[in-house]
Amino acid sequence: MKLGYPRTLAAGVFGAALLAAGPAAAQDIDLPDTMMWSAYDVGSSGYTEASAVADAMMKEYGTRIRIMPSGTSIGRLLPLKTGRVQYGWLANEVYFATEAIYDFAAREWGPQDLRVLLGRPAGFGLGCAADAGIETIADVAGKRVSRIQANPSVNIKVEAMLAFAGLTWDDVEVVDVPSYGASLRGVVEGSNDCAGGVPTAGIFRELEASNRGITWPALPADQTESWERLRGVAPFFSPAVETVGAGLTEENPGHLIAYKYPMITTYAETGDQQAYDLVMAMVETFDMYKDVNAVMPRWNAETAGQIPADAPFHPGAIEALKELGVWTEAAEAWNQQRLARMEKVQATWDSAQDAALEQEISDKDWPAFWSSYRAEHLN
Structure with a gap:
């Protein structure tokens, strides 16, 4: 799976899709006067992307949107559960919550009835300081690696990548940190050597420009046994070639893992019309946010509306994706x-x-x- 900048899927896909759906699609959009969203903490790509979309929707529809950042899975999902926020721009905590594992195994949680509206495909890797002398995942042994408190979404990715080289947390010097942002910041400031994250995170750009520099130890798709070990920890990952992000280009791609982040997530009880309207508002305002950074074009419906995701798609989102010509019989079978x-x-x-x-x-x-x-x- 190549996750580089889409050359053929961008505004054209959205425009053609809206024409196919008919003019009523845009006219019928009715967003609330105010909305609240949760997202990863400030400095993360998820927060940046949510902010860009929120800004576009405020300009287009007058909807006031406040984003609540949090560096922990519980911190992002609890306000969604209590109804304080309507949507979360979330990562693999969506899967953990639906399965009632990790933090969500507690009695006060249990399996959460979540639904996805759209999800951007993303690459994820182990961002390491170049001056730490790390070229392969095996070289991470003995190095300082961030582990985030109450964030199984990131931690399981790091654990899976360590398993690629037959390593565990016991083989590295664990640096416990309170949040995702602190995890990345630690590499820049020198308190650790590696942190799991998305290459587009702003703090990784700082690392790239710093004296330490950045490198991404590779997880090549052709190393079958290594991938078997990785999937033994987390079966929902796949190989990805990432060309967008700190230290990455078409000429110098990163061989990372693929998943969906962020996923616009809500509870099943959210009304179908509400979900439909938000998806269509994403479509209608696409030209206003697609150039914010190099990954924003991946929010086109043909990309962000694809299966799989960490939870089923919401019926309202499915209705929108059907009108846009994206939802297929295979997608419906997967959803069921x-x-x-x-x-x-x-x-x-x-x-x-x-x-x-x-x-x-x-x-x-x-x-x-x-x-x-x-x-x-x-x-």
Whole structure:
């Protein structure tokens, strides 16, 4: 999967799609007067992209949008759960929350009924200081690597990349940090040597321009055994050739991992019309934000509306994608399978709660109980 700057998919795709949908598509857009979104913390690519889209929508529709940044998965999802924000620009915490794993295995969480509207394909790698002498993933052994508190979305990617070379957290010097931004900032300031992140993050640009410089140890797609180890940690990643980002060009690409980030995410209970309108507003304002940075063209519907994603697509988003000529029978089949999986997880959670009640499992012991019950009943 090549994630370089799309040469053929940009404003033309959006314009053709809107013409196919008919003039009513844009006229029917009705955004709320105010909205709140959650996103990764300031300095992240997710925050930058959400800000660019919010600015476009405020100019086009007069909608006031406030973005709540957070460096933790819980910090981004909790305001979505409580209704304080309507949409989250999220990463793999979407998958973790639907599966009730990691931070979301706690009793107060459990499987979350989330839906995706759109998701930008992204490359992710281990951004390392060039002066640390790291050329391959194996060279990371013994180096200082960031691990973010309460952020399994980033940590599992780093763990998977370490597994590519047969390494674990025990083989590196772990530097625990409080947030994603602090993780990247630490490499610039010299408190660590490597941090997992998206190459377009603004702080990685700072690293590239600093005395330390930046390098991306490669995860070549043809190293089959290494990829098997990586997918043993995280099965939802695939190889990517990234040409956009700090230290990366067409002539000097990075062999990284691919996933979707950010994903515009909400709960299933969000109205179909609301979801439809936001997708169409993304389409209508595309020309206003597509040139903010080199990855923004990937928000065209033909790219951002593709499966897979970490949760099923929202029915309102699907309706919009159908009108835009993007949604296919294969996409619908995938969506139905993903919905069935989530229903099974939710039913298993309920039965585990009943079993735990009978066995008088405490809140403290619940995560271990759920992990065992889940492994036995959910495969």
